[in-house]
Structure formats: C-alpha cells, structure tokens
Amino acid sequence: MTESSMPRPGNVTTPLLSVKGLRTWFHTFGGIVKAVDGVSFDVAPGEIMGLVGESGGGKSMIGFSIMGLIDPPGRVEAGSIEFGGRDLARLGEDEMRSIRGKEIAMIFQDPMTALNPLYTIGNQIEETLALHTTLSARERREKAIEMLHKVGIPQPEQRLHHYPHQFSGGMRQRVVIAIAMIARPRLLIADEPTTALDVTIQAQLLRLMRQQVEESGTSLILITHDLAAVSQMADTIVVLYCGRIVERGPAGDIIARPRHPYTRGLIDSIPHETDIDGAKRRLSQIPGNVPDIRKLPPGCAFAPRCPRASGLCRMQDPVLSEREGTGDGQGPRRLHATACHHPLTVSP
Amino acid sequence: MNGVKTAENAPLLEVRDLEQRFDVSGSLIDRLRFSGGRVSAPRRIVHAVNGVSLSIRRGEVLGIVGESGCGKSTLAKTIVKLNEPTAGQILIDGEDITHHDFTQMRPVRRKMQMIFQDPYASLNPRQKVRDIIMEPYLESQGGSVPDRTERALALLEKVGLGTEHLDRYPHQFSGGQRQRIGIARSLSVQPDLIIADEPVSALDVSIQAQILNLLMDLKDEFGFSYLFITHDLSVVRHISDRIGVMYLGFMVETGPTGTIFSAPKHPYTRALLAAAPQLGTKLGPATEQLGGEVPSAIDLPRGCPFRQRCPLAFARCAEERPVLVPVGGGQSVACHLHEPAIAEPAA
Incomplete structure (x- = not known):
C-alpha cells in the first residue's frame, strides 16, 4: 500500500470505508436503544468526513462500531462495515486488534483519560509501533521523537520521558494525535477531539490534524457537535x-x-455574524427537545419539532x-442526499 | 425601561480594582521545603482576578469572554460574594457590598441573582421544582403558601415550562429544561442584575438558541441587566451591548460589541477572534494563530501577562505592566502598543 501518495477525493475512487445499513442497538431494561439505526456512508481515501449531530444522535456510536468497541448490552445487529476488502462487523477480536491502532486509529474527546497516567508518553507512543511493526x-524511539516533533511538542527528546500529568490539555491532545498517527493509519476517527479545549488551542489542533492526514493520505472521520468547526475542515x-x-x-453544499x-x-x-447589525434579532430555534430514543414517534423522528411536518x-x-x-462536480460522491418528505427547495 | 429610578446614568454594578487571590499552599507540613540547608515554607498563591474594574448600567448586557483559567467565573462568584474579595470594591446601586457579611448580603441578593453553568449540579435533586424556584423568594420575602404557588406557576409560564411541572424533581427534566428552572429561580425575586456564568455552554446548539432567546425576551420584558460570562464568541456577540476580554485574570480590552468585533486592538483579542471557527469558511493558513499556552496564575509573568504569546511583544512589555487606557469610542485597551503616546500621536 502506498497510502502516502493517495490523492484527495476526486471523481473516481473506490471507497476506503463503506458502511452499509449499520444498526447498533443497546438492549436495556428500559427497552431497545437504537443508537445507530440503518446508517450508510462511504469514505474515500484521503477524504475528511464530518459526522455531526446533537447529543444522542448516535455519532460517537458509529465511531465505536467501526472500531469494534461496542460492549454488551450493545451489539452491532445488522449491516456491514467494509474496510480494505474485509467486513469489520464480522471480524473476531484478534483480527480487530491487528487493525486497531495500525490501520484505523481513534482520538477521543478527553485527553486526560485517553492517556495512561502510569506510563511515560514515550512508552505510550512506542507501544503502537511495538505491537504493529518489527522496528x-x-x-521506535527515533520515530517517537520525530512524531512528537511533527505534532509541535518542543524538546521531544526530553518530553518523551515525561508523564501525562506534566502536560497541559492541549499538549496532551497533541500526544494523543502523535500516538494515533505514528503507525500511519489509513483511517483516523476523531471523536470530539477539540471540544474540551479552548478556541485558540482548538484552531492549532484542527490545523495540525488536517496537516497530518494530508501528509500521510489518511482519511479522517471528524465526529463533533460543532457545525462551524466541521464546516472548516x-x-x-x-x-x-x-x-x-x-x-x-x-x-459546502450542506452549509x-x-x-x-x-x-x-x-x-x-x-x-451568525449577520445577526448583528444594530438591533438584536432573535435566533431562529428548533422547538422542543430531542425525543427519548427508546420511544421514538412513528414516522420521521424529527416530525414533532419540524415546521414542515405533515400527516x-x-x-x-x-x-x-x-x-x-448543486453545481460542484460529478460522480456518486458528490451527491446530496436527504431523508425528508418535504425537503427545502434550493433557492438559486 | 424602568423610567425614573434614582440617577438614570448611575451604574447598577460598579467594580473597582477587584483582586481575588487564593492561597493553595496547603498545610504547613505540605509546604515544608529544604533549600540551601534551611527550612522554608513558601506559599503558593493563585492570582485569579487582578485589578479588574467594570460597570454595568441598567438594562445593559456586559459580556465577559476569555479562555479557561482567565478568571471570568471567579470574577462572577466574587461579585455575588461567593468568594471574599482580596482587594478592591464592589458597589451595587451605589451601595458598597465589598465587606458585607451573610446577613448584610440578604437584601442585596434580591437585587442580584446568578444562573450557573451546569444545569445538573445547580439544582437540588431532593427538592421539587416549586421549592427550587421559590427559594430566593422564600428567603427574602417569605409569603404564604398560596402566594408562593401562584408566583411559581407564573414563573414557570414565563420560562416556557408547563404548570404540570410544578411538583416534579430535577431528574425528570432534560438539560435545557433544567436551565429554564435555574432561570425561573433567579427571576423569583425580580432582580435588577443577573449574573450568568456560561448558562448555555452545557447545552446542545438547538437548545442553546432557545435559552438565549428566552434570556433576551426576559430582559426586554423586565428590563434587568446581565453580566454574561462565556467562552463562546458567537454567543457573546449575539447577546452583549459591551464586551470585556479577560486574560490571566486581567481585563485586556473592553468596548462596545460592534467595535470589539470590527476593530479589536489588543493582540489577544485579535487572536481570539481569528481562532473562532466561522461557519462555512475553510480553515485557512494560520494568520494570527497563537503559539504556546496560558501561563500559570501562580507565578504571574512580569510585565504584560500576554507577552510570552504575543507576536508583537517588545522590550517594554517585559518591564512594565500595561494598564487599561481609553482609546476613544468607549473602547479601552491594556497594551503598550495602543497607549496614546505611542499609537498615532496625530490622532
């Protein structure tokens, strides 16, 4: 595989990841929680895909399902997750372990809990290489230093021997990115990677992540509730x-x-910026709350809150x-799909 | 508006040179150190708020922005006297409350209420909604049970909750509904000033918009003022008349909302605005991106608090701490580059 020379998403590419009809359900005493219920999408090599929605939308569960990290009472009930010719939904734990960290890596929201406080960060970065390479x-040490340097940690030779608590939140997330990227995975899943961080640090890290995936041709699934951040990436x-x-x-089309x-x-x-021209305008709001996912209404789940809903x-x-x-490009990857009986018409 | 009430232009809240320091050195045993053959017990002091001055007029919304650790929440808590201020003055309606004790604060709390960030931690799980929202009223006015029930029902309606919620407990509500309960509680004594500490940051975007609209509607109806604390620039821009930007416990820039966003002067404000994600614009190359991170509030840097991260820092910044000086148009900046003597002497 020469993943370093993968092109940016163009017109024709076989997808790197193809999720079809994924259903991840949790069997609880309160009923079945259909956290992910029939989700399909493709990710092309080198593509950055944003997965957005509010809490309870199921976005994190899609990430966990791809990584094979769903624990009972949760289960992938149906659907396939094709990645590099294999269906990840059917793989055993041993096979998954050889993929996790090497071909698919994940970055979690909280850099405080993603790192083990008892090991130096050098240890934790090298672990991935020890598991998946024969270096x-x-x-391994040289590679780790090089990687720390790449993610912008000053004095990597010394920092290698430091423990997580000696780093600030932003620096810890850089370490987590270094761990995720060191084996040059083909797919990186980042679950709310900057939510716990300040805006100035968030901008630094989003730039860093984009630069890293672009350099190595890695595809990125960016899971977040922040529509503005997603639209930037x-x-x-x-x-x-x-x-x-x-x-x-x-x-661009979605936004x-x-x-x-x-x-x-x-x-x-x-x-929005345009809201402020002298008078304070009201924000347009979605009425009501996200429904209890165990008791979804029949029909469209959004209907009770939707201004356009009909019988x-x-x-x-x-x-x-x-x-x-609209307009930009051809081919199946450029399609704009909507699940709505009364979609908004496109104003020219 | 409230019409004729005291002096029309007198500020409702005035804070002068407020300082809030916390001693985090622990017990004497924790502090014992041997250095140079001698025993010493150094103290560790967090300088959370450093000489902040601000004022809010009736009906005005002052937004305070800054990143985590900049002292904005401490500032809010000190103003409502949840902390004992180290130095400086706090005046409500001209009354100096800096050294008020608990009993003296009671009548003041009728004028000033707080809304907290975490809608889960700020409501007592063992109290019914009716008791939660009427607690400030009970404390200050008392009132009979039927009177309180009537008021509670009216408050629930004001914040967009049904009257059937009166006898429920907090766990039966979603985050957005809980925040509405917190808002109802703050309204129960009809305060003049509401201090809102990150009231929407724990909520989903769609719920956030509902709560922001509610806060603005209530302000229009009752004419009170907000001190609105947030890290979210788009929120602060939407809601505030004036904005104060804090960094490491210092107020580095203040001014009318429009001016702060269209003509920010302090290098930190500029970087903060540049870093905020804009819907639909691709992340460009780093123009005013800040390197480094916020220094420790225990050992404040000499000179300007921002100089280690400032792209424009020069020799004087390490020597002398800049103070907030007016630069015209209601805007004030604490930066050596914008002191009248240096910046555009002709103007």
Whole structure:
C-alpha cells in the first residue's frame, strides 16, 4: 500500500470505508436503544468526513462500531462495515486488534483519560509501533521523537520521558494525535477531539490534524457537535438525528443549501455574524427537545419539532434519497442526499 | 425601561480594582521545603482576578469572554460574594457590598441573582421544582403558601415550562429544561442584575438558541441587566451591548460589541477572534494563530501577562505592566502598543 501518495477525493475512487445499513442497538431494561439505526456512508481515501449531530444522535456510536468497541448490552445487529476488502462487523477480536491502532486509529474527546497516567508518553507512543511493526527499540524511539516533533511538542527528546500529568490539555491532545498517527493509519476517527479545549488551542489542533492526514493520505472521520468547526475542515458532512442520517453531501453544499429542516435549524441556531447589525434579532430555534430514543414517534423522528411536518411525516419514515449536488462536480460522491418528505427547495 | 429610578446614568454594578487571590499552599507540613540547608515554607498563591474594574448600567448586557483559567467565573462568584474579595470594591446601586457579611448580603441578593453553568449540579435533586424556584423568594420575602404557588406557576409560564411541572424533581427534566428552572429561580425575586456564568455552554446548539432567546425576551420584558460570562464568541456577540476580554485574570480590552468585533486592538483579542471557527469558511493558513499556552496564575509573568504569546511583544512589555487606557469610542485597551503616546500621536 502506498497510502502516502493517495490523492484527495476526486471523481473516481473506490471507497476506503463503506458502511452499509449499520444498526447498533443497546438492549436495556428500559427497552431497545437504537443508537445507530440503518446508517450508510462511504469514505474515500484521503477524504475528511464530518459526522455531526446533537447529543444522542448516535455519532460517537458509529465511531465505536467501526472500531469494534461496542460492549454488551450493545451489539452491532445488522449491516456491514467494509474496510480494505474485509467486513469489520464480522471480524473476531484478534483480527480487530491487528487493525486497531495500525490501520484505523481513534482520538477521543478527553485527553486526560485517553492517556495512561502510569506510563511515560514515550512508552505510550512506542507501544503502537511495538505491537504493529518489527522496528528495534532504538528505531521506535527515533520515530517517537520525530512524531512528537511533527505534532509541535518542543524538546521531544526530553518530553518523551515525561508523564501525562506534566502536560497541559492541549499538549496532551497533541500526544494523543502523535500516538494515533505514528503507525500511519489509513483511517483516523476523531471523536470530539477539540471540544474540551479552548478556541485558540482548538484552531492549532484542527490545523495540525488536517496537516497530518494530508501528509500521510489518511482519511479522517471528524465526529463533533460543532457545525462551524466541521464546516472548516470537512469535504463531506453527514448529519445525524436519533441514530439516522437525515442529510449527507458535500460540505459546502450542506452549509449553503441545506435540504433537511433539521440541518437548516442547526445552522440557524448558531448566532451568525449577520445577526448583528444594530438591533438584536432573535435566533431562529428548533422547538422542543430531542425525543427519548427508546420511544421514538412513528414516522420521521424529527416530525414533532419540524415546521414542515405533515400527516405523512407522522406515519411514514422518509428514506434517504439522493439528488444531484448543486453545481460542484460529478460522480456518486458528490451527491446530496436527504431523508425528508418535504425537503427545502434550493433557492438559486 | 424602568423610567425614573434614582440617577438614570448611575451604574447598577460598579467594580473597582477587584483582586481575588487564593492561597493553595496547603498545610504547613505540605509546604515544608529544604533549600540551601534551611527550612522554608513558601506559599503558593493563585492570582485569579487582578485589578479588574467594570460597570454595568441598567438594562445593559456586559459580556465577559476569555479562555479557561482567565478568571471570568471567579470574577462572577466574587461579585455575588461567593468568594471574599482580596482587594478592591464592589458597589451595587451605589451601595458598597465589598465587606458585607451573610446577613448584610440578604437584601442585596434580591437585587442580584446568578444562573450557573451546569444545569445538573445547580439544582437540588431532593427538592421539587416549586421549592427550587421559590427559594430566593422564600428567603427574602417569605409569603404564604398560596402566594408562593401562584408566583411559581407564573414563573414557570414565563420560562416556557408547563404548570404540570410544578411538583416534579430535577431528574425528570432534560438539560435545557433544567436551565429554564435555574432561570425561573433567579427571576423569583425580580432582580435588577443577573449574573450568568456560561448558562448555555452545557447545552446542545438547538437548545442553546432557545435559552438565549428566552434570556433576551426576559430582559426586554423586565428590563434587568446581565453580566454574561462565556467562552463562546458567537454567543457573546449575539447577546452583549459591551464586551470585556479577560486574560490571566486581567481585563485586556473592553468596548462596545460592534467595535470589539470590527476593530479589536489588543493582540489577544485579535487572536481570539481569528481562532473562532466561522461557519462555512475553510480553515485557512494560520494568520494570527497563537503559539504556546496560558501561563500559570501562580507565578504571574512580569510585565504584560500576554507577552510570552504575543507576536508583537517588545522590550517594554517585559518591564512594565500595561494598564487599561481609553482609546476613544468607549473602547479601552491594556497594551503598550495602543497607549496614546505611542499609537498615532496625530490622532
């Protein structure tokens, strides 16, 4: 594999990751929690995909499902996760272990708990290499120093011997990125990687992540609730609501011309620059709350909060249907798909 | 607006040179150190708020922004006297409350209420909604049970909760609904000033918009003032009339919202604005990106608190600490580059 020379997403590429009809359910005493319920998407080599939605949308569970980290009472009930010719949903724990960290790496939200406080960060960076490569201890150390340097940690030779508590939050997240990227994975899943950090540090880290994945041709799934951050980074955006995809398409298209009322609502909920021209305008808001996922209403899950809902929406589930994206590019990857009976029409 | 009430232009809240320090050195045993053959017990002092002055007029919203550890929450807690201020003055309606004790604070709390960040931690799980929201009222006015029930029902309606919620417990509510309960509680004594410490940052975006709208509607209806503390620039921009930017316990820039966003002067404000993600704009190359991280509040740097991260720092910044000076248009900046003598002498 020469993943370093992978092109940016173009017109024709076989996807690196293809998720089809994924259902991850949790069997609890209170009922079945359909955290992920029939989700399908492709990620091309080198693509940055943003997975957005509010809490309870199922975005983190998609990441965990791909990594094979769903524990009972949760289970991947149906669907396939094709990655490099294999279906990850069918692999055993041993096979998954050879993929995790080497081919697919993950960055978690909280850099405080993602690192082991009892080992030096040098140990933790080298561990990945020790597990997945045949490099000597000396070579591993050199690689670790090089990686720390790349993620912008000053004096990497000395810092290698330090413990996590000797680093600030931003620096710890850099270490976590170094650990994730050192084996040059083909896919990186970042679950709210900057949510716990300040804006100035967040900007540093998003730039760093983008630079790292671009250099090594790694695909990135960026999971976040922050639509603004995603719009800065992603090539494509997938919007989730109550475990289902409500909209999927090219990032610019989704932000500028959302078709699903939920996406539109999310975008309008963010205080925009244009709001401030003298008078304070009210933010447009999505009424109500996210429903209890164990007791979803029949039909479209968003219908009770949707200004466009009709009788049809309360009876029949809308299916994700693809239309051509507006303007930019051709090919199946450029399609803009919406699961809505009454999608917003595109204003010219 | 409230019309004729005291002196129209007198500030509702005035804070002068407020200092808040915390001794974190622990017990004498913890502090014992041997250095140079001698026993010493150095103290470790966190300088959380360093000489902050601000004022809020009636009906005005002052937003305080800054990153974690900049002292913005401590500032809020000190103003409502949850901390005992180390130095400086706090005046409410002209009354100096700096050294008020608990009993003296009671009547003051009717004028000043607080909304907290965490809607899960700030409501007593063993109290019913009716008791939670009427507690400040009970403390200050008392009132009969039917009177309190009537008021509680009216408050619930004001914050957009149904009257059926009166006898429920906090765990039966979502985060956004809990924050509404917290807001109802702060309204129960009809305060003049509400201090809101990150009231929407724990909420999802769609709920955040609901709560921001509610806060603005209530302000329009009752005409009170907000001291609004947040790290979120888009939120502060939406809600504030004036903004104060804090860094390491210092106020580094203040001014009208429009001016702060269109013509920020302090290098830190500029970097903060540049770092905030903008919807639909691709992350460009680092223009005003800040390197490094916020220094420790235990050992404050000499000179300007921002100089180690400042791209424009020069010799004087290490020597002399800049003070907040007016630069016109209601804007004030604490930066040697913007002192009248240096910046544009012709103007």
